[in-house]
Amino acid sequence: MKIHNFGAGPCILPQEVFKQAADGVLDLNGIGMSILEISHRSQDFDIIIKRAQSLVKELLGVPEGYSVLFLQGGASLQFSMIPMNFLPENGKAAYLDTGVWSYKAMKEAKLFGNPFAVASSKDKNYNYIPQNFEVPEDVAYFHITTNNTIYGTEIFEDYDVNVPLIADMSSDIFSRKIDVSKYDLIFAGAQKNMGPAGATLVIIKDEFLEKRARVIPTMLDYKTHVDKDSLFNTPPVFSIYVSMLNLEWLKAQGGVEAIEKKNIEKANLLYKTIEEHPLFTPNVAEDSHSRMNVTFTAINEDVEQRFLKACQENGIVAIKGHRDAGGFRASLYNALPLSSVKVLVEVMKGIQ
Amino acid sequence: MKIHNFGAGPCILPQEVFKQAADGVLDLNGIGMSILEISHRSQDFDIIIKRAQSLVKELLGVPEGYSVLFLQGGASLQFSMIPMNFLPENGKAAYLDTGVWSYKAMKEAKLFGNPFAVASSKDKNYNYIPQNFEVPEDVAYFHITTNNTIYGTEIFEDYDVNVPLIADMSSDIFSRKIDVSKYDLIFAGAQKNMGPAGATLVIIKDEFLEKRARVIPTMLDYKTHVDKDSLFNTPPVFSIYVSMLNLEWLKAQGGVEAIEKKNIEKANLLYKTIEEHPLFTPNVAEDSHSRMNVTFTAINEDVEQRFLKACQENGIVAIKGHRDAGGFRASLYNALPLSSVKVLVEVMKGIQ
Incomplete structure (x- = not known):
């Protein structure tokens, strides 16, 4: 019986991608080795990660002055890395509370500064996106969750705000056109529209990096990964490979x-x-x-x-x-x- | 031509494992779905992660009172998580300096307390393992790197020390018998003898968890992952799956x-x-x-x-x-x- 997979994530990817991924596990491009056994410093992988980066830039129209990173730890680790990097002690950060994921993100920020919700839809179990809120100009950043998988709500607007805009796009990135130039940082767990679980996409404005607010452990400092082009340490090779295959598929679909x-x-x-x-x-x-x-x-x-x-x-x-x-x-x-x-x-x- | 892959990591895994992994990418155990599209909360994955944990315990003889975790971020993230969790401000931590990896681990600890090297082989470009050093009893832990991939040195002894012993076994775990009971924490990037890049094995003594030294961001707190059995957030599903296949292979080889x-x-x-x-x-x-x-x-x-x-x-x-x-x-x-x-x-x- 044909399966129709309506799962919320990890989720369905194209059948062609599964086929290509399986081929790569057996023998990557005829080199006689599996994608699972090649070095992350090899030329074979260099081509893959650079192609994946370039597809992200092309498909989303990422302007000059942004870096595209493939990290680990999922959106959940981003919830901590963002305030660790960008929320100064005693600084304020604005969050739009549209559900569990934005709430969890705000909770992590409390360890580093003073986050608060500019608006919340908690009163109706998060079944709508709040409108007509104001974002104060004295915050370090404004954080939104564009798609809320649990409740089924989505923000289609690229907000115009006068502070750095940060978006968790884990579950709707690559599903619709966005204006990346409106954002200082976009992040997304791979496991919806990008690829299999195990990689986390980060698109960060290089200028924003200058606003890092404290001394940060090496692996949690965005600058480490920008400087080393996602190769500071061994990256999630296979997840990046399949993401590349999936983004090629998306491009072939017309983008x-x-x-x-x-x-x-x-x-x-x-x-x-x-x-x-x-x-x-x-x-x-x-x-x-x-x-x-x-x-x-x-x-x-x-x-x-x-x-x-x-x-x-x-x-x-x-x-x-x-x-x-x-x-x-x-x-x-x-x-x-x-x-x-x-x-x-x-x-x-x-x-x- | 047959390839002989002498790479240092990510590295060769058994051909049977590549074959089984490719099958799972196409159709996991005949369920009509790929390992890449199933939920990490599904019963199919529950069986996989529990089997992987149980194989780790069986193959290494992990005693009662330890938890086996599959995390992300590689050994490099462990370098920060360890002092963040276990080195109090102004506390001391002992490191055996056997090369770049132990040096990098010590560097991260400087952000949290006072690490120092009990001995170093830097004088001869790390081409030997120091002997006859003493570990003071007033340190929070003693950290060693059992195998030093760059230089080709290895520690075969499970040291007897009167402080918590922490070992980075990234490149020799599962290659030889160890006495887990001597250690409070063992960690290893998967990508040598466990599986493909993207998962990090942590074996932690439950008692040791009580010594956490500060308030820690959720994803960086070992207790989060112990409490949620490595399923606090989406884990690296495929890396854990292939690790399970590889550990089954190891078991079939005689362990x-x-x-x-x-x-x-x-x-x-x-x-x-x-x-x-x-x-x-x-x-x-x-x-x-x-x-x-x-x-x-x-x-x-x-x-x-x-x-x-x-x-x-x-x-x-x-x-x-x-x-x-x-x-x-x-x-x-x-x-x-x-x-x-x-x-x-x-x-x-x-x-x-």
Whole structure:
């Protein structure tokens, strides 16, 4: 049975990428060695990491004056590295509280200075993106989480603020056009639209580096990794390799603009089905709908059970909602084909 | 042409493991999904990480009261995490200075307290392991690097000291029997004898955790990862999967004791060849010989060039020494077969 993987992450990647990755594990480009056994200082890997960097720059339109890094530790380590690097003792940092991930990021900043929320949607279990907030000009930075996987909300605006803007784009990077020039630092765990778990993408404005606020352990200092071009120590070789393959796939699809159109089509189809269905309701207000994670609820336990059973029978996996939100969550990342969404929609329509 | 990979790391792993890893990238155990697209919270991955932990415990004879963790960031991040967790401000920490890696570890500790070297082999470019040093009893811990890849030295003794013993075993873990009970913390980048780059093994005594010396960012606090069993955030799924496959392979070989015998045989053959050869000299005194990295030098430039050419013609790769040591380095990790060492020995004998 064909599997339709609606998982929230690590998540589906293109089948072609799995095929190429498996080939590289057996024999990388015919060199007689596996991608898993080559040195990170070898020419073979140098080509891979440079190509991955260059694809990130090309696909996102990264302007001059930014560095592209592949680190480890996930977004969770970035939550600490950001204030460690950029929040001076007694300094202030603004956060937009749109859920667990921004809350966790703010919590780490408390060890280094004074973070605070400019706005929060906690009052409605984070089911909307706050509007009409103000970011004071005396903060070290303003931190946002552009897509909130658990609740299914997304920020599509590149905010105009007069302070350094930092964005956790773990779950929507490469899914839509962004204006990188508005940001001083963008970070993302690889394991949604970039590649497999184990690598963390950081795009940092070189000027911003000058604002480092204290003496920092070597591995946690962004400057270490900028100076050594992500090769200060052994990087996550395989995750970077598969990220490169996946970004090549994205480029071949027509890049971010083309995939954004497909992502809009997939999300619209599913949201429309939920809206029109008498037995399901969307969790999130329309103006905050995430295209990556569509969250919805069945009107009662009986519908829930019948729907889950039908999903199982049709190869639909990882559709249950996060424990903090309940209900269902269909993640529609770049690699999920429209045909999988159509299968889901038909299954939903069959529940009456 | 068959390749003989003598690289220092990331390095050779068994061919069977490459085959199994490639299969898992295409379809993990017939579930219809790739290892690269399953959730780290799925039952499929739960089985993998628990099996990897249990193999580490079994193969190394880890006693009760220790936790086995799979982290990210490599040994280099451990250099900072260790003093951040265990060296109080104004506290002292003892280091055995056996090369660049122990020196780098000591450097990071300076940000948190007062590290010092109990002994150093820097006077002879680290080509021996210091003997007859004393470790004062008022230090927070004593830190050693058991195998020094760059120079080719190795510590085979599990030191008896009256302070917590911490060991960086990145390049010799799983290559020989050790007495884990002598250590409070053992750490190792995966990319030699455990698996591919991207995972870091930590074996930590639970009692030692109580000695944490300050408030620590969540991701850098060992207790976070012990409490969440390495699943606080998304772990490096694929690196852990391949580590599990590789440790299964090691178990099937007869475990650490059996591989140690093979490693001794490989190292002895190569050291003997170097000793007896009129045109090559070993870099390291016999009592400090590493079994993992055999370093040697040609007596002149002409011999060096002829040897390199012969290596190339025979599929021998990654044999050049590290830039800090010069000459040659043959790394003989677990997965390197005796037959590859025999090819190297024959090539050396052919240089006259």
